[in-house]
Amino acid sequence: MTADAIHRLSQADWLRTDGIQAVFSAIEQQGDEARVVGGAVRNTLLDHPVPDVDIATTATPETVTARALAAGLKPIGTGIDHGTVTVIAGGFPYEVTTLREDVETFGRQAKVVFGRNWTRDAERRDFTLNALYVDRHGSLHDPLGGLEDCLARRIRFIGDPDKRLQEDYLRILRFFRIYAAYGAGDMDAEGLGACLRQRDGLRHLSAERIGHEMRRLLKAPLAGPALRMMNDCGLWEIATGGLARVEDYDALRRLQPIADEVLDPELGLVVLAGFVREDLERICDRFRLSNAERGRMRTAWAGLKRLRGMGQLPDAADMIYEFGRQGAIDGLLAHWAGLSAQGTAEDKDFGEFLAQLRQVSQPEFPLKGADLIAIGHTPGPTLGDLLKTLETTWRDSRFLLDREALLAQANKDA
Structure with missing residues (x-):
């Protein structure tokens, strides 16, 4: 199974396109590296569709921008403050983000610097199955041992689950959403326990972020079991303000x-x-x-x-x-x-x-007010009442009465 999944990854259609190879060629100069990371790798290993492709690189955002322009590609500074440049190649957008590592951690406001260490970058991510990288040749890089978890469909936080959640409480909902989309078997007990301990953190999230994550969860194959566990743990009530x-x-x-x-x-x-x-x-x-x-x-x-x-x-x-x-x-x-x-x-x-x-x-109701006016009815509230009466008559006939029959009824009621 592992060999088949890795072979599937190395032969992935999205990795062999001229567009993504052009992005790699543009970035990988003067010792810089670039690798696809996260969802595209995970989904390919699990034989799921790949809707988008994210790339991590040692090159800084400014360098990525300059090299993309020089290669005739189109860079867009969609999240440049966070190290992300979207590069359009072959008509497809690739989010290219510089490797990062935490200097100080205090929730979502953690102080982050750009780095060149792939393991440090992986340690900042949420789940082990999302910390997998593949280079332009299809070789898998697994700095944290996430491959085994991915193929076992085991959703496990990287490092200390409580710390991961305190960095961003939305990860509570992501834990259930990723399980609903990719999981199998029982939920990871350590991660579930951390979600329960940190659940009040959901109260500090914006409505937009909660709503976006919940809508995605509801589309997932295992939404039912995930929602049941959320409800049992009191998370649904915190997120929605009601029962389920x-x-x-x-x-x-x-x-x-x-x-x-x-x-x-x-x-x-x-x-x-x-x-x-x-x-x-x-x-x-x-x-x-x-x-x-x-x-x-x-x-x-x-x-x-x-x-x-x-x-x-x-x-x-x-x-x-x-x-x-x-x-x-x-x-x-x-x-x-x-x-x-x-x-x-x-x-x-x-x-x-x-x-x-x-x-x-x-x-489609065959009459309008103008039709009644045309046969002599006076505009006003009485006309509206007559139109509603005729509509009821039409519905009672199971929509069999045609326009002429309804006009005849209108004249009879006049």
């Missing part, structure tokens, strides 16, 4: 084979935290969610509420008309998950209704 329906969320994730929507954080949060509408508003505010995310959660909650209040599943077209296709599907999946957690869901009926929600056309 973990059983409902587990049931939601079991629907993934027929509904990819269960991986969407908005739906996951509705199922986890949607005891009442106010819970959703608290989560939206606490995580600083976008208007689009808030809108989807509110519509899903409204669809869920309607289904909860019915003794049977409604007409699919009517559900779509009221909540939109996405809102109708979200509401159904949330309702289905809740009943499944209680052992009362009729999976066949719900599955058939889900198929209908995906297939039926979205109805």
Whole structure:
């Protein structure tokens, strides 16, 4: 297994592109070295997709910038104060960061200097499986012995876990998120204990940072077990200000084979935290969610509420008309998950209704106020009331009445 993983790394497509090789060639001059580090190495070893590639180097940011320009590449000082320059090569962005080492450590405000020691740079990172490097030829460099942890899918802090967390309390959430994405077996007991001891540090994090990390966690394969442990340890309540329906969320994730929507954080949060509408508003505010995310959660909650209040599943077209296709599907999946957690869901009926929600056309009301004015109705509140009455009549007909039939009804009601 180890040999296969290392071979896969040495032959990785992203490592053999002209773009990344051009970045290596530009940087590696006058004794400087450059190596890919972190996620790209970890994901390749574990046979996961590689969305981006980060490079560590002994060259300073100013040197990286000058050499990239001289090589005809495009450097952007995206995080130059922290030693990072984004270099565009072959149309792909590479974040190039100078090796760093701590001089003094006091949380996120630690005093850091640029260095040339690969082991010191690795010691600053969070987990052993993220402290793996590969050079331009595909040779793996493992200064802290993280390869074994990586291949065993063991999420273990580098050095003293309490110290790592005190440097940045967001690493508490990252511990659970990385486990949810890459872990296997039981969580590392030492790391879990440190997260429990340092949990009050979550109260000092910004809403944006917590929300970003939690949304990523909810997309991960083992989100259910990770969230259950977070809830048991009291971390969910600190992060969200409320309780969690973990059983409902587990049931939601079991629907993934027929509904990819269960991986969407908005739906996951509705199922986890949607005891009442106010819970959703608290989560939206606490995580600083976008208007689009808030809108989807509110519509899903409204669809869920309607289904909860019915003794049977409604007409699919009517559900779509009221909540939109996405809102109708979200509401159904949330309702289905809740009943499944209680052992009362009729999976066949719900599955058939889900198929209908995906297939039926979205109805479009064929009348506008101008249509009624054109046949002699006077603009104003009475016109609006008539339009609403006709819309109700149209919905009651299961959308069978056409424009002419509705206009005839309007004349009859005049």
